[in-house]
Amino acid sequence: MATQATSSSPSSTSSSSSFSSCPRWKYDVFLSFCGVDTRMNFTDHLYTALKQKGIITFRDDEKLERGKYISVELLKAIEESKYAIIVLSTNYAFSKWCLIELAKIVECMEKTKLTVLPVFYHVDPSDVRNQRGTLAKAFAKHEEDTKVNTEDMQAWKAALKDVGHLSGWHVHDRHESIVIQEILKKILGELNLISQNIVFKDLVGIESRVNEMLNLYLDEGLGGVRFVGICGMGGMGKTTIAQEIFKRISSNFEATCFIANVREETNNQYLVSLQKQLLSKILMESEINIWDVSEGISAIGNRLCNKKVLIVLDDVDGEEPLEALAGKHDWFGLGSRIIVTSRDRHLLRRHGVDDVYTIKGLNDDEALELFSRRAFKNPQPEENYAKLSKDFVKCANGLPLALNVLGNSLFDKTMDEWKSALDKLKIELDGNIMKILQISFDGLMDTEKELFLDIACFFKGKKKDFIRDILESFGYHPDCNIRVLMDKSLITIEENGILWMHDLLQKLGQEIIRRESPKEPGERSRLWIYKDVLHVLQKNTGTEVVEGIMLNISIQKEEHLNYEVFSKMKKLRLLKINFVQPQHGLIRGNVQLPKDLSYLSDELRIIEWYGYPFKFMPTIFHPNKLVELRMHCSRIIQLWKGIKVRFSLKKICLYFLFINTRLYLIIFLVYNRF
Template sequence: MAYHVFLSRGEDTRWTFSDHLYTALVGSGFRTLRDERGKNTTSLEREIIEKCKSSIIVFSKGYVSSGQCLDELVMVLELKRRCKHVVLPVFYDLEPTHVRKQTGVVAKAFARFESEAGEREGREQVEVWREALIEVAGLAGLVLQNQADGHESKFIKIIIQEIANKLDRTVLSVTPYPIGTDTRVKDINLWLQDESNSTGIMVIYGMGGIGKTTIAKIAYNQNSDRFEGSSFIANIRETSQQPNGMVRLQKQLLSNIVKQRKEKIYNIHEGIVKIKDAICCKRVLIVLDDVDELEQLNAVLEMRDWLYPGSKIIVTTRQERILKAHEGCERYQVKELSDVESLCLFSLNAFGQDRPIEAYSELSKKAVYFCSGLPLALEVLGSSLSGESVDVWESALAKLQTFSNAKIHNVLQVSYDCLDDHDKELFLDIVCFFLGQEKDYMDKILDGCGFHVTIGIRNLVRKCLVSISEIDNNTLMMHQLLRDMGREIIRQESPKEPGRRSRVWHHKDAFNVVKEKTGTEAIEGLILDLEARKDDIRAMNAKDSEHPHLEVLLRKRKSSKRHHQSILSWLPENSASRELFMEQDEQGFKTDAFSQMQRLRILQLYDVHLSGGYDKFPFKLRWLCWRGCPLTFIPNEFPLDHMVVLDLPYSNLVQFWKGTKLLKLLKILNLSRSYDLTSSPNFSKLPNLERLILKDCINLVEIKSLEKLILSGCSKLDELPPDLGKMETLKEFQVDGVNLLSSTTGEVKSWHEVVYSWVSKPSKRAEVSSASLPSFVVWLSLAHCNITDDTFPKDLSSMPLLQGLRLSRNPIRNLPSSIKDLGFLMELDLERCTRLQALPELPMSLKAMTNIRVQGTGKGNKSSKLVEFTDAEHVLYECGIYSIFLIGSAVPAWFKNKSIGCSMSLNVPSLAKQGTWGLKVCICYGLSPNYKKSKWRHECIVVNNKTRGLKWTYRSAFIGAAAEGQDLMWLSDWRIGDQIMEGGDEVTVSVHMDDDFQVKEFGVRVEHNIEQEADGIDLSAYQMGSGEYFLCNHEEYARSKHYSMMAGLGSDLVEKCLCGFQYEKHTMH
C-alpha cells in the first residue's frame, strides 16, 4: 500500500506530540507510516518508506540524539533529491538555527557521536549526518514557538494544512484530538470500502454535540480519493433556511462533483436536473451533514436511482424519528464517550496532555461527570478552564453543581461566563446575526460597532465557541448547541418581554415588538422577517391541505416577490396551492415603532413595508439590511451618518438618494437586483466606499465616477465613466454582459489588480477598440464574445500592465503581432479557439499558455515547427519550452537520433561553435498493461550536459493519457536560452514516465542558430543546486487547477486521445 506521509520522530515525542500528530494525520485522511516498534529501520521498511509521497520530520532533542533518526533523515533527503519527495521539517522543541549551526543540544549529541565513532566509516557517517542537518534546516519548515502562540493543537492543524497544500489534497478540518473516533469510524470505513457495485445510503444519527459531523468528516477524508467524485455538504439544516439556501447547496454539490469552481444554477428544479446528470455517470461519495426533515431524507433516498453503481451517500442527523419510515438504508448510532475517553479528551483541551495535572485531578473528574460523555461539552469546558487557577475551577464547577441534572446548556454556559465583557457581547452578536456570514463582511460591520474583532474572534476560536469554515468563503460557523445557549442567555434578559432584550432575532418576537411598538432602548439588534412568518402560517395550512408536501418547499423559500412569481409557472392556474403561495397578508408597520430603539446598531428587514417619516429613526445604525425595500429613493432625513454597511437588494429604488449628504463611514453598498435603478450614487459623497454591488440592475444606464465594483448582468449599461482609470483603490471590476464599453482614459496612478471580465452576447459580434480597454487592466477576459480577426484590436500596447488574457471560445484565426509588446503577460488562455491557425512572436514574460487547439498549418514567427502538425490538439508553453500532444506511434523522420529505450547520449556537432543551440524531444508512449489512472504523475524529461556540468529536469504541468490501444506523441521544443549547450558538448537526454505509461520510441533533434523564445528568463528561480534546474511552473496553475486541457473541445480526436489529463502541483524548496 502506498502512503501519503512518512512520520519520522524521536523517542521523546513518541507517545506525546508525535502520537497526536499521527492521529490527526490519519483522521484527516492521510495514509501515514510510522515506526511502531522503535527499532532500526529494516530494508523492507526502507522500501515502504520510498513509496511515501512525503515525509514529516519532527525535530526534538531526542531526535538529534538518535543515530537511527538521523539515518532516516539521510534516507528521506536522498528521496527528495532523487524523486522530488516532499519534506516538511517540524521543529518541536529545537530552533532551526540550533539544527543548522549544530549548537546547544545538537553539539552535545554530535560530541558523543564523534567520541563513539572509532572507525573511519563511523566518522564519515557522522559527517553525513551533519550535512543532512544543515540541508534540512535550510528547507521551509514549521516552528512550534512561532505558530499559534505555542498551542500544540493549533500547531497540529497548521501542519495538516501545510502537508495538504504540498500534496495538493483537499482535507476537511477535524478536531486535533479525535479521541474515540477510531473504533467508531471503523465500521463506516468497512461499508465504504466493500467494493460492491450496489449503491448505498448510510444514516449516522445521535444527539447534538455527540460527534456525528466529526466522524463523517474523518470517514470522508479517509475515503474520498477512492471515488471518482466527492462532496461534503455541511450544515444543511441551517443553510437551507437562508435566502436561496437550497440553490447554494446544490451549487456546492455540483461544483465538487464536476470539479469546477463555479456552477450556475438559477432555481431548485434546474439544480436537480444538473445534479442528476453529474452523479449518474461516475462513482461518487456524498456526505449530507445535519439533515433534519423527513422530506429531505426522502429526497436523498430518491437519489439512489440516479447513482452510478458503487456510489455511496452518508447522511448525518439528530432526528432519529425520520429513520422510522425507512428500512432501505444502513444506520449507525453514535454513542457517548466512555469515562476513560472523556477524561482523555477533556485533559487534552485543558492541559495539552492526555491526563490531568495532579493538582487538578479530582476537579477534572467532576468536570467530566457534568459533560456526560459529550465531546462538544468536553472540548468547550476544557478549553474554557485551560490556564485558570484552582479557585476559578472550583467556582465554575460549584455553579454547575447548583443545577439539577447539570443540563448540557449549563455546562456550555461556563465557557461563556469565562469570557470578558467585550468577547461576551461579540459572541452574542454572532449567535444572532452573523452565523453563515463571510468573516471579512462581518469584520467591517462589527469594527464599525466599536468591537476589536480580530482579537475577539481569535479568543472565541481558542475557546472552541466559534469556527471559521475553510471550504465556504471563510464563513463563521458554530455548533447549534452553542448557538442555542447564546440565544437562551439573551432570552433570559427578559423572558416575557422581548422588547426589553438586547437582541431580537426570532421573527415572531420581532413581529410583536414592532407591531405593538413595545421596543425599548435596550434593543441593539433586530431581525424582522415577514417571509419567515408567512412560511410558518402557510406550512400550518399546508398540513391540512391536499398538498402536504408543499410544507418543506414553502419553508425553504425566502426571496423577493419577483422570485415567487418566477418559480410559480409550474403550478396550475386555479390551484389552491397557488393561492397559498401568493397570499399577501401585508402587515402595516409604522416607522415610529423604532423611535425608542436609539441604541439599535443592527437592523435586518425582509419584505417589510414601513410608513411614516424617518426623522426619529434610530441614528446609530451601522448595518441596515432591507431586502425588498419599497422606497424609490432614500429620504434626506434617513439617518445614514453612522452607516458602515447598507444592503438593499431587490429594492424599488430608482435612484439612491436625492440629497448631497456626505457618508464618511459607508464601506459597502449593495443595490443588487434593484431592477428599477437607473443611476448609481454620487461616489464623491462616499469617500470610504470599498465595495459597490450593482449586480442585475437591468435598467442601470449610468454610473458616476472602490476596491470592488460588480456590474454583472447590467445589460442596458452602455457607458463607463471617463475617469475610471484614475480610481486608485479599485482592485476588482466585473462587468459581465455589458455590450459596449466607452473610452476609459486617464492617468494610471498606481498598480491595479483588476478583473475586467467582459462577456458579450454570443449572438452579437463584439467590436473591441483599443480605446475601449482600460489602460490599468491586469486580467482581461473576452471569452465567448464572437471576436474575429477583424473585430479584435491590432494594437494592444494600450494595456501595458496586462498579466492575463482570456480569449477562449472565439472564432479568431490569428493573434495580433502587438501581443509581443505586453511585457508583463504571464498567462494566455485560448481554449476552444477552434479556428486558430498560427501563433505570433510571444512576450518573454509568458509563463503559461494552455488550452490551444491549432487546426491549420499556419506558420508563426517562433513556433512554426510545432504548429505544422495538422493533428495537433494542444500547445502548452512554460519555462521557455513548448509542448504538444497528438496521436502518433512513431518518431518523425526528421529526428536523427532515435531509441527504443528511455535514454540516449549524443555529441553536439563542433563544426560551428557560434550561434545558439536548441533541442526538440519526441516521446511516443501508450498505456501500460498495469494502467491504474493514478492521481499522481511523475513524468519528466532530463537533459544533462556532462561537459558543462549542467542538468535540466522539466516536468510538464499536464500530460496526455491515450485511450486503450492508442499511442500518443509528446513533442517538446526547448528554447531556454543559449546556456543549454555548445558545439562539442556531450549531452544525455532521458525520459522518466510513470508506471501507468510505457515508452514505445524516443527521439532527440539538435538544432543550430534557432531563435530563442526566452531570452532574459531568469532560470535562477528554478535552480535546485549548483548547475541543476527543475523547470516546473505548476504554481502558476494554482488558481486554475480545475482546467482540463481538453475541456469542452467537442472533438472526437480529443475524446479518444486526451481523455485522462492529470494535474499535479509541485512544491519546490
C-alpha cells in the first residue's frame, strides 16, 4: 500500500502471512499411560529423555486425585498438544481414566490433527485392535459397572481399534532404551522440520546457507569425526546458522552441547567452567569435579572418546579454548561433529578443522527482503519508500545485524525521519559498520543510554531478575527501560531470563566508554578490561569519573594493587573483585595489600569482593545505598560499627575463612533486617 505524502509513515498494521509463525500448541507431547504399569519405569525414562532434549511434555501429577471424572485441565492439555504418546500396557484398559484420555486423544486426532504415537508395552497390537486377552477382561469388568454407560463403552472400543491400527513401537523383547531413542528421533526430526518452516521464513538467507553446510561438510556419509568451522565478520550470522544446524541435526547424536560466547568467557579466565559445562551437558551429570584446565582436557578425552556427539563452540577467538574443549579428533566417538564459529579463519586452520565455511553477506534481494520485514513487516518495501529502502540496504552492505537494527529503528517512522536518518548514517558511517549500530544508541534517552552501557560492560549474560534490585538502585526503572532497549533491538531476553546483546552491540557500548578517555582508563566511567583495571589500581590513576569496576584476578598471578586509589573514586557505585579458579574455596596470599582499606564510596550499590583481604570495612564507609553485598572467603571480622538507620541492603552473602562468636552475631543482625 503506497503512502500519500512524505510526512506520512509506512503502515504499521500490514504484515506478511509468513509472520503467523508461532506454533499453536502449548505442549509438544502429551503422555497417556497407566501408572501402575509404567510410571516408575518405561514412562519415567521416556519422560526424562524428552525433557533432556528440550521437548515440552505433559505428564499428569502422580499425586492427582483420581475420582469419577477426569480433570478439565487434563483434557485441555490433550487439545493443546502436538503429539500424544500412548503407552498401552497390560492394565491400561482397566483404567476408566486412561480410556477417557484415549477417547479424547482419538477425537483430537481427527479434529485438530493431533499426531498419535502408540507404544504397545508387552501387549499385542492385534489384541488392542480386537480387544482380546487382558483387554477383553478389562471391558468385561467395565460392563459390570453400572456407572459406565453403553455409549462410553463403544467410544472406548472404537478408540482402541483406531489406535491399534496405527504404526508404533512394540516393546516386548526389545531394549527399552532403543525404543525411547527411536521415539525421540522421530519427534525431534518432525519438530525440527516444523521449526525450519517457521524460522526460515523470518531468517532471510539462512536456509540456503544451512543446507549448503549440511550437504558439503556435515553429512553423516562423510564418516569419522569432523571439525567444521563457520567463519565471518561479527554480525554476519555465524551463531544463527550454528543454532539452526544444531536444532536440525541434534536428534542424530547420542549427546549434544552448544557452548555460546566462548570468547568472552575465556577473556574472563573461566576455561575450567566451560569444560565443566561441556562435560555436564554431554554426560548428564550435575557435579563435574575438575580443578584445572589440564585435568579437564584429560576428562573430556577419556570420557567422550566413545560417544557420538554434536558440539558447537560459538565465538572462539583464541587457541586456548579450542585446545581445552576440543583439542583433537580422537577425543570423540565416530560420527561426531564439532562446529566452531570464529572471526579468525587462520585460527580454525591452525587448529586442524576439516572444513571452513565462510559466510558471505546477503545479496541485494535478500538484504532488501530482510530490511523490509523489519521496517514494514512485509517482504517488500512500500512503494514510496522503495528507493530510500535500497539506500539503507546499500549502507548496510549485506550485514544481517545492521539490516535488522536499521529496519527496526525505522518501523512506523515518517519519510522525513527516514531521510534524516539516512543523511546521518552517510555522514557517520565512513566505512565503519559500528557507526550503523550507534544510530539506535543515539536515539535513546539519557537513562536508557546509561543502562545500555552498564549491560554492555557489566551485566550481559546476567539474569534480569537477579540484578533487578541493583538496576533499580541505579535509577534505571528496569521494567520500562529494558523493554525500550529490546524494542530497539539493542538487547534481548533469552528464554531463561538472561540479558543478552550481540557482540557488535556490546562492542559499540564499550567503544563509547573507551572514547571517554582513549589514553587514560582512570578517566573513564566504567572499567572491566583486565589490563585497564590493573593499570588504574596499580598506578593509582583513578578519578571521580569512575562509576564501576569489575576485575577478575587469576590466583596464579601475583598482583601489586594500590587500594588508596579508591579514595579518589567518589562516584563509584559498582565494585566487583573476584579471584578465578580458587582451590577448595581458599585464596592464596599472592596479592600485596596495605594493612587496612581507608575508603570506599558511599555511592556503592553493589560490592562483590571474593577474598576481601582486610579485617574491617573502612570506618568512614556509610552503606546507606548498598543493595547487594557478596564477600566469599573474606578475612573480615566486622562489617561496620553501630546501627545503620537508612539501610537498602537486600542481598548479602558472606562466607568467612575465620569464624568466631562475633561473626555469628553480625550475620544474625543483617538477616533480621529483611
